[in-house]
Each structure stands twice: as structure tokens, then as C-alpha cells.
Amino acid sequence: MRLALRELHRRPSRFLVATAILALISMLLIVLGGLLDGLTASSTGALRAQRGQLIVYSSDAENSLVRSRITPDVRREVQRAAGARNVSGLGSVQVGARVPGHGLRDLVPVVLFGYQLAPRQLPDVVPARNEVFADSSLEAQGVRTGMTITLGPARSPVRVIGFLDDSRYSGQGTLWGSLDTWRAVIGANRPSERAGVGVQQALVVQTSGRSASAQAAAIDRATGGATKALTIDQAIQALPGVSAQQTTFNQIIGVTVSIGVLVVALFFALITVERVGLYGVLKAIGASSWTLFVGVVFQALVVALIASAIGVVAGIALDIAIPPGGSIPFSAGAGRLITSTIYLVIAALIGCAFSLRRVLRVDPASAIGGSDV
Amino acid sequence: MHGLRKIYGSGENAVAALDGVDLTVGSDEILALIGPSGSGKTTLCSIAGGLLTPTSGTVIVGDSDISSYSPKQLTEFRRNAVGFVFQTVNLVSFLTARENLLVVDELGPRTRRRARERADQLLDELGLTKRADNLPAELSGGERQRVAIGRALMNEPQLVLFDEPTSALDTHLGDQVVALIRQEMKSRGTAAIIVTHDQRITHYADRVTTIVDGRIIPRTPDLVQ
Numbered sequence: 164m165r166l167a168l169r170e171l172h173r174r175p176s177r178f179l180v181a182t183a184i185l186a187l188i189s190m191l192l193i194v195l196g197g198l199l200d201g202l203t204a205s206s207t208g209a210l211r212a213q214r215g216q217l218i219v220y221s222s223d224a225e226n227s228l229v230r231s232r233i234t235p236d237v238r239r240e241v242q243r244a245a246g247a248r249n250v251s252g253l254g255s256v257q258v259g260a261r262v263p264g265h266g267l268r269d270l271v272p273v274v275l276f277g278y279q280l281a282p283r284q285l286p287d288v289v290p291a292r293n294e295v296f297a298d299s300s301l302e303a304q305g306v307r308t309g310m311t312i313t314l315g316p317a318r319s320p321v322r323v324i325g326f327l328d329d330s331r332y333s334g335q336g337t338l339w340g341s342l343d344t345w346r347a348v349i350g351a352n353r354p355s356e357r358a359g360v361g362v363q364q365a366l367v368v369q370t371s372g373r374s375a376s377a378q379a380a381a382i383d384r385a386t387g388g389a390t391k392a393l394t395i396d397q398a399i400q401a402l403p404g405v406s407a408q409q410t411t412f413n414q415i416i417g418v419t420v421s422i423g424v425l426v427v428a429l430f431f432a433l434i435t436v437e438r439v440g441l442y443g444v445l446k447a448i449g450a451s452s453w454t455l456f457v458g459v460v461f462q463a464l465v466v467a468l469i470a471s472a473i474g475v476v477a478g479i480a481l482d483i484a485i486p487p488g489g490s491i492p493f494s495a496g497a498g499r500l501i502t503s504t505i506y507l508v509i510a511a512l513i514g515c516a517f518s519l520r521r522v523l524r525v526d527p528a529s530a531i532g533g534s535d536v
Numbered sequence: 537m538h539g540l541r542k543i544y545g546s547g548e549n550a551v552a553a554l555d556g557v558d559l560t561v562g563s564d565e566i567l568a569l570i571g572p573s574g575s576g577k578t579t580l581c582s583i584a585g586g587l588l589t590p591t592s593g594t595v596i597v598g599d600s601d602i603s604s605y606s607p608k609q610l611t612e613f614r615r616n617a618v619g620f621v622f623q624t625v626n627l628v629s630f631l632t633a634r635e636n637l638l639v640v641d642e643l644g645p646r647t648r649r650r651a652r653e654r655a656d657q658l659l660d661e662l663g664l665t666k667r668a669d670n671l672p673a674e675l676s677g678g679e680r681q682r683v684a685i686g687r688a689l690m691n692e693p694q695l696v697l698f699d700e701p702t703s704a705l706d707t708h709l710g711d712q713v714v715a716l717i718r719q720e721m722k723s724r725g726t727a728a729i730i731v732t733h734d735q736r737i738t739h740y741a742d743r744v745t746t747i748v749d750g751r752i753i754p755r756t757p758d759l760v761q
Binding site for chain 1 (some may be wrong): 583635
């Protein structure tokens with residue numbers, strides 16, 4: 164291993180091309196992963212912010228919050244199954260918001276949520292009517308605490324009393340107010356979607372004791388099939404496009420990792436061919452194939468880690484440069500950076516493993532009468 | 537070595553590189569092995585050094601019969617009991633002279649400080665102290681050959697095998713290197729087999745053996761001084 168380290172140290176130029184290509188692959192992995200995470204975050208923040216473990220839709224809503232309606236009777240059934248304290252209502256409406264300082268026709272698309280159980284980061288007490296908390300991404304649109312913005316064609320006024328992070332939904336910033344606020348806004352701006360007294364779009368359920376999926380099944384049984392209860396993860400996957408986005412991006416990431424494997428395999432195959440003479444001499448003076456292969460693995464690991472470090476720095480720089488809530492949904496969190504590094508390291512290890520056979524086949528007898536190393 | 541045979545290929549394509557070789561080298565003897573190209577001297581040298589296994593026959597180095605050793609045992613044998621000086625020197629190009637000696641220690645269970653002391657001692661004996669931190673590319677041909685000799689002696693071997701050690705050197709340098717080989721081998725009581733075409737080397741050998749078509753020719757007294 165010391166021999167491999169010395170070669171890296173004394174002959175860095177030999178590894179420059181492979182490091183540069185792997186650094187580009189690392190950047191690509193982080194950019195792809197960051198875009199996936201950004202897209203997912205901007206679509207699912209409102210659901211991830213919930214403090215409940217289950218979302219209950221009406222069964223005819225096909226897992227869509229917009230189409231779902233929970234009547235007071237159904238809610239009572241759910242409360243009986245899950246416990247009255249653990250069930251709270253949720254409603255949403257997508258509207259255009261007029262923000263002071265913007266042009267008259269310059270609407271900011273937002274989703275107004277009415278809630279009973281405060282999402283994470285918000286105080287337990289629900290805001291007064293026509294008061295809302297806003298997602299921090301709306302700050303980029305000029306929304307400020309204390310500002311009154313108007314929603315929809317009816318220009319329903321709501322006053323912003325604070326902000327919360329990472330609660331975007333369907334790629335839009337969100338506002339969080341009481342169910343009364345939601346009911347008033349949807350009634351004024353979407354008469355056809357008006358919700359009657361006691362009607363909510365969905366219920367947020369905090370499970371107790373039993374597993375979330377078992378309790379979901381119990382709720383659906385209790386309502387006689389009038390509801391479809393989903394865990395938060397299931398509700399996220401049911402959002403339009405989320406699953407397709409993740410599948411598509413993960414496939415591209417998979418192809419990129421495969422290219423990384425190919426690059427490392429080709430590079431170390433070439434470098435091993437170059438080293439046949441050296442390996443012959445080292446085997447002749449007592450090196451085992453294993454010792455030599457460990458050196459190859461060590462070099463692949465170092466190259467992959469240096470390339471990953473470059474990729475991580477580039478990813479962090481990109482994350483800082485792209486404003487949150489902007490037109491590019493990019494998020495390079497620690498998890499994504501670590502995952503991308505692990506992918507590249509695994510690609511490097513698999514890639515260099517292809518050299519093992521060649522290292523094993525080097526004949527120490529070739530050192531006698533061989534050429535310079 | 538007794539009754540040594542090495543057959544390459546099989547059936548009609550079988551070629552006997554060694555055909556019943558019997559050869560004994562004393563514990564501090566320098567043997568020059570000469571013969572025409574393809575006579576089997578490199579094969580003989582390779583088998584003696586544990587680089588090849590014989591088809592039949594026995595090879596005893598010190599007290600060990602290495603003819604039935606597994607590849608793993610042969611690797612260990614080469615690491616601990618034998619030294620090699622190759623035709624084209626074959627130093628590791630990105631290691632300094634001292635590190636080229638220490639690499640022998642790094643391939644097995646390490647002795648670190650003892651190895652460093654031994655490397656410095658060998659470099660001193662070989663007149664390379666001032667060149668210890670130079671890379672092979674910064675050394676002359678003779679200095680490189682001396683480093684290779686130092687590397688071969690690092691593991692305190694029972695036997696050192698030299699493959700055409702002067703082939704890349706001019707006459708003057710070749711004489712110096714061969715004199716140095718003799719001095720180093722005799723001062724340590726180490727056996728050496730020198731495979732060569734170079735008649736000059738025979739002057740420094742205790743014994744000269746000729747091999748032709750895989751067989752030892754009994755005596756070549758006219759070549760021995």
C-alpha cells in the first residue's frame with residue numbers, strides 16, 4: 164500500500180485524467196441527485212411537514228388531495244378508529260397571490276393550506292382567521308412578515324405572520340392558516356370546490372402504538388371503504404409525477420454510476436497493462452498478487468475520494484449559488500453528497516476489480532529477461 | 537538440484553528446456569552459468585529462484601526442498617531466502633535508491649527500523665550513500681546496477697541469482713560491477729548463480745558450468761581462470 168501511495172504522490176500526472184473524469188462524473192451525480200432532491204422537496208414539503216403519520220383521503224379521490232372530501236360523518240368514524248385527539252383536518256387550494264410590489268398581473272402561484280394540527284416548525288395554536296404562515300421560498304418573491312397579500316380572483320386578503328422552511332407543494336410556495344381561512348378563500352375563489360361546514364379535504368392522523376400501516380387498514384375498515392388512508396411516504400409517492408421523477412432520475416444516476424465503473428475499469432486495466440513488468444519484478448522479489456491488488460484498490464479509492472471531494476465542493480458551491488425557491492429546484496444536502504460519494508467509491512471498487520484477473524496472471528518468471536519498469 | 541526436468545508444452549509440441557540437470561552450488565560459491573541462447577540457463581535460474589516449478593526433479597535451497605512448494609510458499613521463499621538481479625535492472629522508477637531497497641521489507645512482515653538500518657548499511661557498502669535519495673532516472677547505469685544488487689541482498693538471502701548483470705554495461709563498468717558482486721557475495725558467504733554470455737564474468741566465478749540443450753556439460757576448464 165505504501166508503494167501505491169508513493170506512486171500516487173510521485174506520479175500524480177498518471178492519475179490526473181482518471182481523477183478529472185471521475186470528478187466530472189461526481190459533479191454529474193451530485194447535480195442529478197440535487198435536482199431530484201430539489202424537485203421532490205418542492206413537491207412534497209407540505210406532506211413531509213405534517214406531524215401525523217397517516218393522511219386519510221376519501222376513497223373516490225384516487226389519492227388526490229384536491230379531489231378528496233371528508234364529511235363530518237366519515238371523520239367521526241375515523242376518530243372512533245384512531246382516537247379523537249389524534250385526528251385533524253387539512254384543506255388546500257391553489258391560487259394566484261398578488262404580492263405588494265409586483266405588477267397587477269404578476270401573480271405568484273401559491274397553495275393555501277388550512278390545518279388543525281400544526282405542521283413542524285409552526286406553533287400549536289392555529290393562526291387567527293386571515294392570518295397565515297408562509298413558506299420561506301416566498302421570501303424570494305418579496306413576501307415579508309406583516310405584509311398582506313391577496314389571493315385568487317376574489318383577492319381574499321391574508322396577512323403573513325411568519326415563515327416556515329421546506330413546506331413547498333407541487334412546486335409552489337405554501338401558505339398555512341386555519342381551516343376557516345381555507346374555507347373562506349376556497350369559497351370566494353373556487354365556488355365549485357366550496358367545502359361545506361365541517362367538510363375537509365383530508366385528515367391527518369397521529370398513530371398511537373400500532374404500526375402506521377396497520378392503523379391505516381383499521382381506519383379504512385372502520386369507514387366501510389369510504390376512506391383511503393396512506394402513510395406519509397405512500398401519500399408522497401401518490402403525488403402526481405413524484406414517483407415517475409424519482410424513477411427517471413434514479414435510472415440516469417444508475418447509468419452515470421455505470422459509466423464511472425467503466426472509466427475506472429478501463430483506466431486501471433490500462434495502468435495494469437503498463438505495470439505488467441513492474442508487477443513481474445515485484446512478484447519475483449516476493450510480492451503476493453493480493454498485495455499488488457490491494458495497491459490497485461487503494462489507488463482507485465484515493466482517486467475516487469479526490470474526485471468526490473471535487474464534486475462535493477462543486478455541489479455545495481452550486482447549492483449556495485442557486486437561490487432557494489428559484490426557478491431551479493436544486494438541493495445538495497449532506498445525505499445526497501454522502502450518497503453520491505458512496506456511489507462513486509463503489510463504482511471505483513467494482514471498476515478496479517476487473518484488474519484482479521490481470522494482476523493474478525502476471526508471471527513472476529517474466530521478470531527474468533524482462534524490460535525496464 | 538537433482539534430476540531436474542522442465543518440459544514446456546505437451547504431446548508433439550513438448551519441448552524440454554531442462555533435461556535431467558544435476559547441479560550443486562556451495563553455500564558461498566559463485567557459479568557462472570553459460571550457454572547459448574535457448575540452452576535452458578534462464579529456466580534453470582528461474583527454477584532455482586522459485587520463479588518456476590520443475591516438471592520433475594528436486595531443488596533444495598539450504599535445507600528446504602522447494603520443488604513441491606505451492607505458489608504461496610514460493611512467494612514466501614522468494615521474499616525470504618533468495619535475491620534477484622535482473623538483466624535490465626528493473627528498479628521501481630518512482631522510488632528512490634533507498635526506497636528500492638526498502639520495498640523488499642514492505643512486501644512482507646515489516647521490520648521497519650531494522651530494514652532502514654540494513655538499507656543504509658548496504659547503500660554505504662555499495663558506495664551509494666550520497667545517491668540514496670535519488671530516483672533511478674537520476675542514477676548512472678552502474679549506480680542502478682549497484683542499487684539492484686543492494687535490493688537483492690536486503691533480505692539476507694541464501695542464494696542470489698544474477699541474470700546477465702553486465703549486459704547493459706560497458707566493459708569498464710561491467711568489470712567494476714562483477715568485482716563488486718564477488719566482493720559482496722564472499723563477504724556474506726552467500727551462494728550466487730550468474731547467468732551470462734559475458735566471458736569476463738567467468739574470471740570472477742568460482743566455477744563455470746555450461747548448459748547446452750537443457751543439459752549440463754561436465755567441464756569447461758578452458759573458461760576458468
